[in-house]
Amino acid sequence: MASLEIRALTKKFGDVTVLDHIGLVIQDGEFLVLVGPSGCGKSTLLNIIAGLESETCGEILIDGRAVNDVHPKDRDIAMVFQSYALYPNMTVRKNITFGLKVRNTPGPKIEEMLAAVSDLLKIGSLLDRKPAQLSGGQRQRVAMGRALVRDPSIFLFDEPLSNLDAKLRVEMRTEIKKLHHRLGTTIVYVTHDQTEAMNLATRIAVLHQGRIQQLGAPQHLYDHPDNLFVAGFIGSPAMNLLPGSLSSSDGGLYFRPGDGEDLIRVDHYPFREAPADGAPVVFGIRPECVTLPREVEGQARFEVELVAEAVETNGFDKHVAFAYGASELIGRLPAKAGLVAGQPMRVGFDLSGISIFDRRSERRL
Amino acid sequence: MEPDFSRPDSAFAVSRWFQANLPRIVVAPSFVAVMVFVYGFIVWTAYISMTRSKLLPRYDFEGFFQYGRLWSMDRWQVALENLFVFSGLFIFFCMALGLLLAILLDQRIRVEGALRTIYLYPMALSFVVTGTAWKWILNPGLGIEKVVQDLGFTDFQFNWLVDPDLAIYTIVIAGVWQSSGFVMAMFLAGLRSIDQEILKAAYMDGASLPKIYLRIIIPSMRPVFLSAFVVLAHLAIKSFDLVIVLTRGGPGYATDMPATFMYAMAFQRGRIGLAAASATIMLMTVMAIMVPYLYSELRRKRDE
Amino acid sequence: MSAILHDRFINRMTLGRWVLFAVLGLFVLYYLTPFYVMTITSLKSLDEIRDGAFMGLPQSVTFDAWGKAWNTACVGIQCDGLKGYFWNSVRMAIPAVLISTLIGAINGYALTKWRFPGANLIFALMLFGCFIPFQVVIMPMARLLGLMGLAGSIPGLVLVHVVYGIGFTTLFFRNFFITVPDELVKAATMDGAGFMTIFWRILLPISLPTVVVTVIWQFTQIWNDFLFGVSFSAGGGQPITVALNNIVNSSTGVKEYNLDMAAAIIAGLPTLLVYVVAGRYFVRGLTAGSVKG
Structure with a gap:
């Protein structure tokens, strides 16, 4: 087990800056998920931590020791790859023990470690098969076994679940979570799937355009996104983002969406800095806060009549697309809510968990 | 244990450098070999072609004198003319036969594997071996001529092999027989790689089978035609073995080709300057075909 | 269809x-x-x-013609049959095939999985070497072999076939290794394996089909070669294709057509056998060697 620190890490490919002054401190035993759209640099960052790619500048410290010039094999790190990267010519047993053999681990010790890992991952019956004879989920387990067997101080996961079908992905997610609880090893996990990130992480780092947009606990990111990118990226369906402006009248502070006439009261919103009157802002509200008026509890509420344009049922609730001025607004209504597409209906906004962003800087106000 | 990189340990530094550069080190011998044996030798030959070298190389630069001599030689003119006739016919018949066989084989024939094996086996043989067989078959007096005469056509004559005007066509016959199966394999692979959904769509649109072939399948195989053309042109320009075995360039030098011309000048006539000039022209011809092709192939790969 | x-x-x-x-x-x-x-x-x-x-x-x-072709046919002035030339071809082809295949495998591996600056240029230069008409190199090659004392010898022919085979063997292996995910090499690196360990223990074993294709291709090319054989060998050191041509085109004595045919079949049998046994791989080599890249 170990802590990991990244200091001012920059990576350039020619003129293109892939990672821009990344700073991260990952505590011992933490499960950190690096999440972001494809091309955001997350896999590059992981490869640099592993030592598979070199940094342009910056430092990587494991347990306080700089490892920039240390060969990957000496960093005490193990990695699970997206394609699993199992050696196709070797049996599962040989796949798992290859790393130990290359390091000249004594035979009895290898057997002991292999037994422990195959017990833990329940792959004892697969040991003499070749990767081609395994299902996706089994390959995933073997890939993890190969990483686990070396008992490394840090685990790196590079999109390990993206090649699995939806059902198996959920299963393996739980599996990885349990494994982390049991072993308590530091994990850095890369994914583009924000749901996976939310489910697994103790902390999430959202990466975009080579920079860390926000770092924090999953719930914190969900409730208090630091900027428009994080607001749009975390959560599914995504947060509704309505452009408009702030205005104060009758002694209250209101949000006026676009060129509409509505005034939504936002007095209760904990502004980080006092906003100017008429400031152009983006108003963010999660779909679950756009629902039937009777579902909304508390004082901070707003009601409006909207037309439902499309309704998607998914069993436990309904996702409804409303036209609101020039924008579209997604709401989540109870499954039993009777509504017809094309009909106007009363909709309530729960304003207790809104986010407001500066339209120019895109930062949270 | 973590090695200490700050310590100036020269043996360790060398081994570390060695490890880091291993990929380059293993490729280096091949790279050097290619630079010397391909590019160095090309430069040598090109330079010799601009000297008055005869039996032994001389290194005094004389400009394009050998080229002028070459172009004024009747034998070289005949060689070029032969190359032109041979490549034209060879490429045309190989393509036509190859495409026909590929389309026929593509009709879900149960014994396709066996047929393919038979059509393609000449490609596994040396031109020297197949040339020997054809020399016998085309033999005036005992070969095909005799077969037809035995059938009752006693006046039948087939002496192309020894006729200076017709001997070149015997080389075409043998060459097409040897290489057409290979062109078939290329076309068959091309036919098999066509998107099946396009064919279904064409069928739904009501196209007939010949129309589907003419309008959709064959046009979409343009890259295969190009590849086949390049491979065949390359084979034609390099053709040497077949000519030597079948006719030795004769009668006289009636079936000489640039490749045999070059060989005769270099190793039999002791005129290496002239041989170098002809070899350089061969290289230019091949490059004129290969370079644009490779360039477009690489570009296509990059675009995909 | x-x-x-x-x-x-x-x-x-x-x-x-x-x-x-x-x-x-x-x-x-x-x-x-x-x-x-x-x-x-x-x-x-x-x-x-x-x-x-x-x-x-x-x-x-x-079977008289066969016996004569093998044992007593006259090649030039010597009348010992084809057997010596057959073994010349064997002694030339086997080392040349093995060496060029191994070099191609290592090159392909280093050029795709350890891409260093200039790797693509080096590959392009090697690839181009596959397409030159060999007439443009045989004269300097003959002189160099003479200087090295290898003229007319089997090792000289092995050297020639290895040098001009590298382009193709590298192409075959490069085209295969480029389809192998880089993650495999990354995983092995994390496991602690170095350049050579990864090659011998992982990449070479998984490239077995490519090895077969390359070996067959090289064997066919080298066995069937005539130009290098006729240019760089002499007398009893010639490969079988050259000897066959000498028998067929000898102008002395009575023309023995049955002998010519037996000799031609003997010369063609090894590659024909390879084709019949492993035709699938042979075709793969042909198409890989023609539809470049």
Whole structure:
């Protein structure tokens, strides 16, 4: 087990800056998920931590020791790859023990470690098969076994679940979570799937355009996104983002969406800095806060009549697309809510968990 | 244990450098070999072609004198003319036969594997071996001529092999027989790689089978035609073995080709300057075909 | 052709089906006839060749021509048959095939999995070497072999075939290794394996089909080569293709056609055998070698 620190890490490919002054401190035993759209640099960052790619500048410290010039094999790190990267010519047993053999681990010790890992991952019956004879989920387990067997101080996961079908992905997610609880090893996990990130992480780092947009606990990111990118990226369906402006009248502070006439009261919103009157802002509200008026509890509420344009049922609730001025607004209504597409209906906004962003800087106000 | 990189340990530094550069080190011998044996030798030959070298190389630069001599030689003119006739016919018949066989084989024939094996086996043989067989078959007096005469056509004559005007066509016959199966394999692979959904769509649109072939399948195989053309042109320009075995360039030098011309000048006539000039022209011809092709192939790969 | 076109068009036309088979059958005859003629001629006596039917089966089968071709046929002035030349070809082909295949494998591995600056340029330069007409290098090669004391020797021919085979072998392996995910090498690096360990323990074992394709391709090329053989060898050190040509084109004495045919079959048998046994790999090599990249 170990802590990991990244200091001012920059990576350039020619003129293109892939990672821009990344700073991260990952505590011992933490499960950190690096999440972001494809091309955001997350896999590059992981490869640099592993030592598979070199940094342009910056430092990587494991347990306080700089490892920039240390060969990957000496960093005490193990990695699970997206394609699993199992050696196709070797049996599962040989796949798992290859790393130990290359390091000249004594035979009895290898057997002991292999037994422990195959017990833990329940792959004892697969040991003499070749990767081609395994299902996706089994390959995933073997890939993890190969990483686990070396008992490394840090685990790196590079999109390990993206090649699995939806059902198996959920299963393996739980599996990885349990494994982390049991072993308590530091994990850095890369994914583009924000749901996976939310489910697994103790902390999430959202990466975009080579920079860390926000770092924090999953719930914190969900409730208090630091900027428009994080607001749009975390959560599914995504947060509704309505452009408009702030205005104060009758002694209250209101949000006026676009060129509409509505005034939504936002007095209760904990502004980080006092906003100017008429400031152009983006108003963010999660779909679950756009629902039937009777579902909304508390004082901070707003009601409006909207037309439902499309309704998607998914069993436990309904996702409804409303036209609101020039924008579209997604709401989540109870499954039993009777509504017809094309009909106007009363909709309530729960304003207790809104986010407001500066339209120019895109930062949270 | 973590090695200490700050310590100036020269043996360790060398081994570390060695490890880091291993990929380059293993490729280096091949790279050097290619630079010397391909590019160095090309430069040598090109330079010799601009000297008055005869039996032994001389290194005094004389400009394009050998080229002028070459172009004024009747034998070289005949060689070029032969190359032109041979490549034209060879490429045309190989393509036509190859495409026909590929389309026929593509009709879900149960014994396709066996047929393919038979059509393609000449490609596994040396031109020297197949040339020997054809020399016998085309033999005036005992070969095909005799077969037809035995059938009752006693006046039948087939002496192309020894006729200076017709001997070149015997080389075409043998060459097409040897290489057409290979062109078939290329076309068959091309036919098999066509998107099946396009064919279904064409069928739904009501196209007939010949129309589907003419309008959709064959046009979409343009890259295969190009590849086949390049491979065949390359084979034609390099053709040497077949000519030597079948006719030795004769009668006289009636079936000489640039490749045999070059060989005769270099190793039999002791005129290496002239041989170098002809070899350089061969290289230019091949490059004129290969370079644009490779360039477009690489570009296509990059675009995909 | 797709199942749908087949079902819709072909199955309906029984007549068309018969025509199709007839045409395909004619082509079978076209391709097999030369081989048939070679075989029957090699089994006939010289008298029967002169008087009997050209296409007819031998009236009395005799292996005299085969024995003579192998043991006593005259190649130039020596009359020891083809056997010595056959073994020359074996001694030339086997080391040349193994060495060029191994070099190609390592090159392909280093150029795809350890891409260093200039790797693509080096590959392009090697690839171009596959396409030159060899006439442009045989004169300097002959001089160099002379200077190295390798002129007319089997090791000299091995060297030539290795040098000019590297381009193709590298191409084959590069095209295979480029399809192997880089993650495999990354995983092995994390496991602690170095450049050579990864090659021997992982990449070479998984490239076995490519090894087969390359070995077959190289063997066919080298065994069938004539230009290098005739340019760089002399007397008893010649490969079998050159010896065969000398027998066939010798102008002295009575022309023994049965001997020529037996000799040609002997010279062609090894590659033919490889083709029959491993035709699938042979075709793969052909198409990989032609549809470049």
